[in-house]
Amino acid sequence: MTAAVFAIDDALAQYDPVMGLEVHVELNTKSKMFCGCPTEFGAPPNTQTCPVCLGLPGALPVVNARAVESAIKIGLALNCEIAEWCRFARKNYFYPDMPKNFQTSQYDEPIAFNGWTEVTVDGETYRIEIERAHMEEDTGKSTHVGGATGRIHGASHSLVDYNRAGIPLIEIVTKTIEVPGEKAAAVAKAYVSMLRDLLLALDVSDVRMDQGSLRCDANVSLKPSGSTVLGTRTETKNVNSFRSVERAVTYEITRQAAVLASGGKVVQETRHWHEDTGITTSGREKSDAEDYRYFPEPDLVPVAPSREWVEELRASLPEAPTARQARLQTEWGFTDLEMRDVVKGRALELIVGTVELGVTPAAAKKWWLGELARAANESGNDLGDLGVGATQVAEVQKLVDEGSLNDKLARQVFDGLVKGEGTVEEIIAARGLALVSDDSALIEAIDRALAANPDVVEKVRSGKPAAAGALIGAVMKDMKGQADAAKVRELLNAKLGI
Amino acid sequence: MTELIRKTAVELSELMASGQTSSVEIAQAHLDRIGAVDGEVHAFLHVDTEGALAQAAAVDAKRAAGEKLGPLAGVPLALKDVLTQEGVPTTAGSKILEGWKPPYDATVVQRLKAAGVVILGKTNMDEFAMGSSTENSAYGTTHNPWDLGRIPGGSGGGSSAALAAYEAPLAIGTDTGGSIRQPGAFTGTVGVKPTYGGTSRYGLIALASSLDTPGPCARTTLDAALLHEVIAGHDPLDSTSIDQPVPAVVEAARRADVAGLRIGVVKELGGEGYQPGVEARFHEAVELLTKLGAEVVEVSCPHFQYALPAYYLILPSEASSNLAKFDAMRYGLRVGDDGANSAEKVMSLTREAGFGAEVKRRIMLGTHALSSGYYDAYYGQAQKVRTLIAQDFTKAYEQVDVLVSPATPTTAFAIGDRVDDPIAMYKNDLCTIPSNLAGNAAASFPCGLADEDGLPVGFHVMAPVMRDELLYQVGSALEAALADQWGGVLMTKAPELEVTR
Numbered sequence: 001m002t003a004a005v006f007a008i009d010d011a012l013a014q015y016d017p018v019m020g021l022e023v024h025v026e027l028n029t030k031s032k033m034f035c036g037c038p039t040e041f042g043a044p045p046n047t048q049t050c051p052v053c054l055g056l057p058g059a060l061p062v063v064n065a066r067a068v069e070s071a072i073k074i075g076l077a078l079n080c081e082i083a084e085w086c087r088f089a090r091k092n093y094f095y096p097d098m099p100k101n102f103q104t105s106q107y108d109e110p111i112a113f114n115g116w117t118e119v120t121v122d123g124e125t126y127r128i129e130i131e132r133a134h135m136e137e138d139t140g141k142s143t144h145v146g147g148a149t150g151r152i153h154g155a156s157h158s159l160v161d162y163n164r165a166g167i168p169l170i171e172i173v174t175k176t177i178e179v180p181g182e183k184a185a186a187v188a189k190a191y192v193s194m195l196r197d198l199l200l201a202l203d204v205s206d207v208r209m210d211q212g213s214l215r216c217d218a219n220v221s222l223k224p225s226g227s228t229v230l231g232t233r234t235e236t237k238n239v240n241s242f243r244s245v246e247r248a249v250t251y252e253i254t255r256q257a258a259v260l261a262s263g264g265k266v267v268q269e270t271r272h273w274h275e276d277t278g279i280t281t282s283g284r285e286k287s288d289a290e291d292y293r294y295f296p297e298p299d300l301v302p303v304a305p306s307r308e309w310v311e312e313l314r315a316s317l318p319e320a321p322t323a324r325q326a327r328l329q330t331e332w333g334f335t336d337l338e339m340r341d342v343v344k345g346r347a348l349e350l351i352v353g354t355v356e357l358g359v360t361p362a363a364a365k366k367w368w369l370g371e372l373a374r375a376a377n378e379s380g381n382d383l384g385d386l387g388v389g390a391t392q393v394a395e396v397q398k399l400v401d402e403g404s405l406n407d408k409l410a411r412q413v414f415d416g417l418v419k420g421e422g423t424v425e426e427i428i429a430a431r432g433l434a435l436v437s438d439d440s441a442l443i444e445a446i447d448r449a450l451a452a453n454p455d456v457v458e459k460v461r462s463g464k465p466a467a468a469g470a471l472i473g474a475v476m477k478d479m480k481g482q483a484d485a486a487k488v489r490e491l492l493n494a495k496l497g498i
Numbered sequence: 499m500t501e502l503i504r505k506t507a508v509e510l511s512e513l514m515a516s517g518q519t520s521s522v523e524i525a526q527a528h529l530d531r532i533g534a535v536d537g538e539v540h541a542f543l544h545v546d547t548e549g550a551l552a553q554a555a556a557v558d559a560k561r562a563a564g565e566k567l568g569p570l571a572g573v574p575l576a577l578k579d580v581l582t583q584e585g586v587p588t589t590a591g592s593k594i595l596e597g598w599k600p601p602y603d604a605t606v607v608q609r610l611k612a613a614g615v616v617i618l619g620k621t622n623m624d625e626f627a628m629g630s631s632t633e634n635s636a637y638g639t640t641h642n643p644w645d646l647g648r649i650p651g652g653s654g655g656g657s658s659a660a661l662a663a664y665e666a667p668l669a670i671g672t673d674t675g676g677s678i679r680q681p682g683a684f685t686g687t688v689g690v691k692p693t694y695g696g697t698s699r700y701g702l703i704a705l706a707s708s709l710d711t712p713g714p715c716a717r718t719t720l721d722a723a724l725l726h727e728v729i730a731g732h733d734p735l736d737s738t739s740i741d742q743p744v745p746a747v748v749e750a751a752r753r754a755d756v757a758g759l760r761i762g763v764v765k766e767l768g769g770e771g772y773q774p775g776v777e778a779r780f781h782e783a784v785e786l787l788t789k790l791g792a793e794v795v796e797v798s799c800p801h802f803q804y805a806l807p808a809y810y811l812i813l814p815s816e817a818s819s820n821l822a823k824f825d826a827m828r829y830g831l832r833v834g835d836d837g838a839n840s841a842e843k844v845m846s847l848t849r850e851a852g853f854g855a856e857v858k859r860r861i862m863l864g865t866h867a868l869s870s871g872y873y874d875a876y877y878g879q880a881q882k883v884r885t886l887i888a889q890d891f892t893k894a895y896e897q898v899d900v901l902v903s904p905a906t907p908t909t910a911f912a913i914g915d916r917v918d919d920p921i922a923m924y925k926n927d928l929c930t931i932p933s934n935l936a937g938n939a940a941a942s943f944p945c946g947l948a949d950e951d952g953l954p955v956g957f958h959v960m961a962p963v964m965r966d967e968l969l970y971q972v973g974s975a976l977e978a979a980l981a982d983q984w985g986g987v988l989m990t991k992a993p994e995l996e997v998t999r
Contacts, residue, residue, distance in 0.1 A: 051602050055823045057595065058582045058604055058701040062737050090819050092868070096841045101822035158841065160827070293868035295877060298707035298816055300737050 004258045008250055011222075011257030012181035018230055019177040019188055019249060020219035023195055025170045025205045026138065026212070027070045032166035033137040034061030034104065039168075041211050045161035053166035055099025060299050063088075067168035068111070068303055069313065070204040071135045074170055075112025076314050077198055078130045085304045086111050088135070088297040097140035097160045105136035105171075107294040111303065117198075118322055119190040123340055126187050129175035138167040151272075170204075176230075184253065189246035192216050196242075197321040209240050216245050220252040222260060231256070232266040236280050239273045248273045251280055328352065332361035345373055346383055353390030359397045367393050371411050375418045388417045395424045403484045409433045435484050439491065442475070442483060446492055449474040460496055468492060502527040503664040507573045507721040510667060514561065514572050521554035521561075521572030525616050528574045532618065532665045534997040540640050541650075541660040543579050544587050545619035550574065557614045569724050571614030576666035578657050579620035580627055581712065582701040583607045586617075590703045591625040591635040591653075594852030595830045604701020605733045606670060606712050613728045618666055621656030625854045626821065627677055627705045629653050630926040633917050634856045641913070642685060644953055644992055648910040651681030651926075657715050658685040663995055668725050669715040674705050675809055676906075676930025678713045679942035683905035683956020686944045686988045688722045688973065689715050691930075693963050694937035695740035698733035706816040707738075709809075709934045717989050719943065719974040723751035726966070742964055745939075750967035754974035757791030760898040761972070766802045767903035767929045767958075775948025779955040780904045783945040786979050787972065797898060799890040801883065805932045806924060808883035811867050811876045812935070818864030821857065824849065859920070888936040895962050900972055903929045905942035905956030929958050939966040943973040944988035945980065954988060 032039055035052035051059035075082050089107035115130035141164045146156030172195065179187045196214060199205045207214045221233035234256070239248045256266050270283035319327070325348070329339040332355070342348050347368040354364035368383065372393075376383045396413050399405040405413065405428075416427035428434055436442060449471050450457050459467040468489070475488045502510065502524050513519045529547055536542050557572040577583060580590045582600035584607075589595040603611065610617060624634035632640040632655035642650040643662040650659040654671035658681035661669050671678035673691035682689025690713045697712045704710060714725035730744040763784060768777060788794050826832040826848035827841070834847035853861070867876035894901055906926055916923045933940035942956035957976060961968040981987055 051600075054828060056582075056600065056602070056829070057588070057590070057598075057703040057823065058600070059602075060700050060736050062735060092819050092822060094822065094825065094842070094845060096825075096827050096845075099823065099828065101825055102819050156837075291870045293819070293865065293870075293873075295815060295819070295868055295873070298738075299704075 004262075005251070005254040006257040006261065008254050011254045014225060014261065015181070015222040015253070015257050016178070016225050016227070017181050017184045017249070017253050018221050018223060018233075019174075019184060020233070021174045021177065021188060021191060022217040022219070023172045023192065024215045024217075025074070025172065025195075025199055025207070026214070027067055027168040027170060028203070028205050029064055029066045029070065029168055031064060033064050033067055033135070033168035034166055037166065041208075041213075043163055045159070046163060048163040049165070053099065054162055055101075061104060061297075063300060063303065064168060067135060068305065070168070070202075071111045071133065071170050072305060072310060072313050073202050073204055073317060074172070074199070075115065075133050076310070076317055077202055077320060078112070078115040078117050078133060078172065080112035080115030080130060080133060082305060082310045083109060083111050083113070083303075084307070085109075085302050087302045088300045089294045090297050092293040095139070096158065097142045097162075097165070099140065099162060099165050103136060103139065104297055104300070106134035110134035111305075117191075117194065119187060119194045120322070120340075120343075121183055121186045121190050123336065124183070126179050126183070126190075128177055128187075128191055131173045131175045133170055133172045136169050136171060138164050138169050140165040181253070185246040185249040188218060188249045189242050192245050193242045194321065201318045201321055209242075212240065215240055218245060218249055218252070220249055220256065221266070222253065222256045231260070232268050234266065234269055234271050234280075236271045236273050237283065241275075244273060244275060247278055248280060251278060255280065332365075334361070334365070338365065341369055345369055347373070350383060350390060354393045357390055357394035359394050363397050364393065367397070367410075367414070371414045372418075375414070379418070386418055387420060388414065392417055392424055399424075399428075403487070404435055405433065406435065406481070406484065408481050409435065432482075434482065436479055436482050442479070442488060442491055443495075445475045445478040445483075446471075446488070446495055448478060450495070457496070460498065465498055468496070468498075503531045503667075505667065506718050507570055507667045507716065507724060508718070510573050511569050511571070521557040521614075521616060522551060524572065525550050525554035525574050525618070528618055528666055531663075535663050535995045536665060538641060538646055538995065539643055539659050539663045539665070540638055541576065541621055541656045541663060541665055542619045543589060543591070543622050543637055543656070546586055546617065549586065550616050550618045553611070553614075553616045557616065560614070568613045568728070570668070570728055572616060573668060574616045574618045574666050575610060575725075576619065576621045576657055576660040576669040577607065577610075577617050578654050578669070578671050579623055580672050580703045580705075581607055581670065582703070583617065583620070586620065588620065588703070589637070590627070591623040591632075591637065592824075592852065592854070592857070593636040593831060594824045594848065596636075598830050600701075602701065605698035605735060606729045607701060609729050609731075610670070615668070615728065621654070621660055621669065623656055623677075624653035625857050626703065626817070627653035627672060627674055627710075628817070628856045628860055630676070630680055630923050631911075631913075631916070632656060633913065634854055636854055639913055642910050643995055644686065644910065648912050648953070649684070649915075651684035651906075651910060653677040653681075654689075654715070655681045655684075658682055658687050658689065661685065661687045661715055661717050662989065662992060667717065668721060670712060670725075670729070671715045672702055672705075672710055672712045673930075673934065674709045674711070674813065675934050676927040678715060679905050679930050679940060679956065679958065680926055682715060682942040683944075683958075684910035684954060686954030686992060687715060687717050688719055688941065688943055689713070689956075690722050690726060690941040690966070690969060691933065691939065692726060692730055692966050693740065693939040694934070695736075695738050696744070696939070696964065696966060697730050698736040698739050700733055700735040704816075704820040706813040707820060708816060709813065711934070718987055719970055719977045720748070720751045722941075722973075723747040723970045726970075730966075740964060745964055745967040747967050747970045751970040751974045753971060754978045755790075756787055756972055756975040759792045759900065759968075759971065761787060761792045761794045762797030762894055762898035762901045763794060764802065764894075764901050764903045765796050765798045766800070771907050771925070771928075772904060773908040773948060773950065775950045776904050776906070776908060776955050779946035779948060780957060783957045783976055783980075784902065787976060790975055790979060792972075795898060797894045797901060799887075799894055799901075799932070801886040801890045802932050804883045805887055805935055806928060808880040808887070809927075809931045809935060810863070810924060811880035812884065814860040814864030815867045815877050815880075816864070818861045818868065821853075821861060824852065856920070884935045887932050891932070891936045891938055891960075891962070899961070900968050901960040902972070903958045903960075905929060905958035909948045909951055909953035909955060933960050937963055939963070939969055941969040941973060943976055945976065946988065947991065
C-alpha cells in the first residue's frame with residue numbers, strides 16, 4: 001500500500017516543512033543505568049540481567065554515576081545549561097518489554113537544557129536549537145515470531161530479551177527546526193551525522209546505528225508557504241541511518257503535501273519507516289489521551305552535579321568537531337571549497353592521520369581525494385575501507401619525495417594496494433615500478449632523443465631553453481615513465497651545455 | 499524446655515551462650531508452637547521448617563566451633579511476607595504472586611542471616627500491605643491472640659500476632675502508614691518504624707516507595723532494639739538509604755531513663771473519635787513519664803488533620819506505578835494465556851484475577867490522581883501538605899525531644915467490622931501516618947489494657963530523623979515502670995491460647 005505522494009519540488013512549492021528531531025543514544029558505560037549488569041552487545045538473550053533490570057518485586061535502582069557524567073558531557077558539548085538539581089521521573093505505560101511497566105526517565109527536570117549546535121550543508125551553516133538532553137533507560141527488545149513482517153501484527157508470539165533493558169540512554173531533543181524547505185532533509189541528515197561525530201569525539205557512545213545505539217525519531221509537519229501556523233506533525237520512529245533520515249524526512253514532506261493538497265488532514269501519529277520501500281506507514285495514533293502519568297521517581301534521590309564537577313568536565317571536553325574542522329582548515333591552508341570536498345568525501349580523519357606522519361596537507365589531500373577517492377568510487381567502498389591507510393600513503397609519498405617514485409608510478413602503487421597485491425615494497429618489486437636512477441641508461445636515452453630531434457636541439461641551442469621540455473618528454477617516454485624527470489633535465493642540460 | 503517460647507530474645511541468647519539450650523531446640527520449640535496454635539491464629543503464610551532448622555543447626559555449629567556470635571544468633575524470627583527471601587515463597591499477601599520464589603534476599607534478610615537469626619517463615623499481611631486488619635490478605639485473616647474474634651491490626655498483623663501468640667520472639671514488619679505500630683498496639687507488643695532511610699528497602703516489595711520502612715517487632719523494647727541494630731544501616735543498593743551511623747538504640751533501651759527529656763503531647767491526636775479506655779491508658783502513661791522526670795508539654799501540629807487525605811493521594815499514586823510490574827510476563831500468576839489472547843489481554847486478565855478489591859481501589863485512585871489535568875490538584879497538592887506536616891514536626895522538635903500520642907484511636911476491632919467502610923478503616927492510622935509523611939522515626943509500646951474491652955493500648959512515640967534512640971529511651975523507661983505495676987510486660991496478661999494438639 002503506497003500512499004499518494006507529491007514530487008518533492010511540488011511539495012516545497014506549496015508548503016514549508018518544520019522538523020523536530022529526537023535522537024536516542026545508548027551510552028558506552030560498562031554497566032547499566034540503574035544496576036551493575038554488563039551492557040555488551042550481542043550476548044545470548046537474557047544473560048545480562050538481574051533483579052533490578054528485570055523489575056523483580058523489591059528491587060531498587062541506583063544511578064550509574066558514569067552515565068550522569070556522560071550526560072553532562074553531551075549537554076556541555078551541545079552548549080546546554082546543566083541543571084543544578086534534577087530528578088528522574090517515572091513514565092508509566094504498559095508494554096511487555098518494559099520490566100516495570102514504567103520507564104525511569106526525566107520529565108520536566110532534564111539534566112541538560114537550552115543548548116544549540118551548528119551543521120553545515122552545501123557551505124551554508126544552520127543553527128539548531130537544542131531543547132533538552134535527558135537521561136533514561138532503554139527497554140527490552142521484543143522479537144515478534146510467526147508473522148510475515150516481523151512486526152507484532154500477525155505474529156503468533158513474541159520473545160523478549162531484557163539484556164537491553166536498563167542500558168543508559170540519552171535522549172537529545174531539538175527545538176523546531178525551520179530551514180529552507182529544499183535543505184530540510186539534508187539538514188536533518190547533517191545534524192544526525194554531526195551528532196555521531198560529536199558523540200564519538202566525546203567517547204560516550206559507540207554510536208553504531210546498525211546496532212541501534214543511535215536511533216532517530218523525526219517529527220515532521222507542513223505549513224502553507226509563508227504561514228506561521230504550525231501544522232499537525234507525525235513522528236517517524238527508529239530511522240536508523242543518516243541516509244534514511246534524509247529519505248524519511250523527504251518522504252513525509254511529499255506524503256503530507258499530498259494529503260493536505262487533496263483537502264485531507266494529517267493525522268497526529270507515530271509512523272514506521274520502511275528502509276526497503278522508502279516509505280512510512282501509520283503506527284499507533286498519538287492522541288492527546290495518551291497520558292504517561294509522570295511523577296518524580298521516589299526510589300531515587302535528586303541528581304545535583306556540583307558546579308566544580310561540571311566545570312571539570314567542561315575543561316576535559318575534546319575540541320568540538322566543527323571547531324576542529326575550522327582549525328584544521330586554517331592550519332592546512334585549504335580553501336572553503338577544498339575543505340568541503342574533504343568533509344564530504346569523508347577524508348578528514350584520513351588526512352589528519354596522513355599529515356601526522358609527516359606528509360604535507362596538500363599531498364595528503366591529493367592522494368585521498370584523487371587516486372584513492374576514485375578507487376573508492378569505482379569499487380563502491382567507503383574511503384576508509386579501501387585497505388589503504390595513512391601509513392601507506394605516507395610511505396608512498398616518502399618514496400616520491402626521495403625521487404624513487406613519481407606521481408604516475410605512485411598511482412600504480414595505490415592501484416596495487418587497492419587490489420590487495422601486497423605491501424608497497426612488494427608491489428613496487430612485482431610491478432617493476434622503481435625509477436631508473438642509473439645515469440648511463442638515462443644518458444643513452446638522452447642520446448637517442450637528441451638524435452631523433454635535431455630541430456629541437458637546434459632551438460634549445462639557439463637560446464630557447466623552454467623547448468627542452470619536448471626532449472625530456474621523449475626521454476620519459478623512452479624510459480616508460482620510470483625516470484625522475486628532474487634528473488633527466490639535469491643530465492640533458494649538462495649534455496647541451498646550458 | 500517448652501517454656502522456651504515465653505522467653506525474650508535476650509533470655510534465649512543467654513540460655514544458648516551458657517549451653518542450657520541450642521538454637522535447634524529453640525527453633526523446634528517455636529515450630530511446635532506454630533503447629534499447635536497457628537491453625538487458630540493464622541499468623542503464617544509459609545513455615546520454612548527445614549530452612550529454619552538448617553539455619554539453627556548452622557548457628558549451633560558455629561557456637562560449638564567457638565566462633566564469636568552476635569546477640570541474636572540462633573534466635574528465631576517471623577518475617578513479613580513482603581520481604582524477599584531467596585528460594586522461599588513470597589506473596590505480599592496477593593494471589594498475583596502465588597508460588598513466586600524470589601531469586602534474591604532483601605537487604606534486611608541478608609543482614610538477619612548474617613547475624614545468625616533463624617527465619618521461621620513468612621507472616622500474613624494485607625495484600626501488598628494495603629490495609630489495617632489483614633482482612634485484605636488473599637490468604638485469609640489473621641486472628642488477634644488476645645481475642646480470636648478480633649483483627650490483629652495491619653498490614654503487618656501476621657508478624658505482631660506471631661509475637662503475641664508466642665510463635666516467635668522477634669518479627670520484621672514494614673510500616674507505610676502504621677503497619678508496624680498499629681498491629682503492635684493491637685497485640686500488646688513493641689513495634690518500631692525506624693527513620694525512613696534508616697533501614698534498607700531493597701527487597702521490600704514496594705507499596706509506596708517514599709513511605710515504606712522496614713522495622714523491628716518484639717515483645718520487649720530491648721529485643722526490638724537489638725533487632726533494630728541488626729537490620730539498620732546504610733545500604734548502597736537503596737538510593738534513599740541514609741549514609742550515617744545507626745543511632746545507639748540498644749544503649750538507649752538499656753538506659754531506660756527519661757529524666758530531663760522533653761516530651762510533647764500532640765494536641766490534635768486525641769479527643770473526639772478516640773476510645774475512652776485508650777485515652778485513659780495514654781494519659782496515665784504520660785503521667786508516669788512525668789513522674790520519671792520527663793518534662794511534658796502540650797504541642798500543636800495544626801497540619802496533622804490533613805495527613806490522612808494527603809496520604810491517601812500519595813500512597814495510591816506511588817502504588818499504582820509500583821504495582822504495574824505485576825503483569826504476568828516474567829513471574830507470578832498468568833491468566834488467559836491460551837495462545838489466542840494478546841499479551842495486553844493476558845496482562846489485563848491476570849491483574850483482574852490476581853488483585854483484590856482494595857488493591858484495585860487504590861490502583862484506580864492513584865492512576866486518577868496522577869492523570870494529566872488532575873496531577874496538580876491531587877498529587878501536587880498532597881506533596882505540599884506533606885511539606886507542611888514535616889514543618890509541623892520541625893517546629894515541634896524545637897520545643898521538645900519527642901512527641902507522643904495514642905498509637906491508634908481505638909483498640910482492636912472485630913473481624914468484619916470495618917471491611918465495608920474503607921474510610922473507617924483508614925482512620926485507624928490517624929496517629930501513625932504523619933511520621934511516615936515526614937520520614938520521622940516512631941514506635942508503639944504497650945501501655946495497658948482498655949477498660950471497656952480489656953484489649954491492649956499502644957503508646958506512640960515520635961522522634962526526629964535519625965534520632966531513633968529516643969524512641970527506645972522512652973519505651974524502655976515506660977516498660978520498666980509499667981512492669982513494676984504489672985509484675986512483668988503487658989504480654990503476660992494475654993489470655994492463654996488453646997493448644998490444638
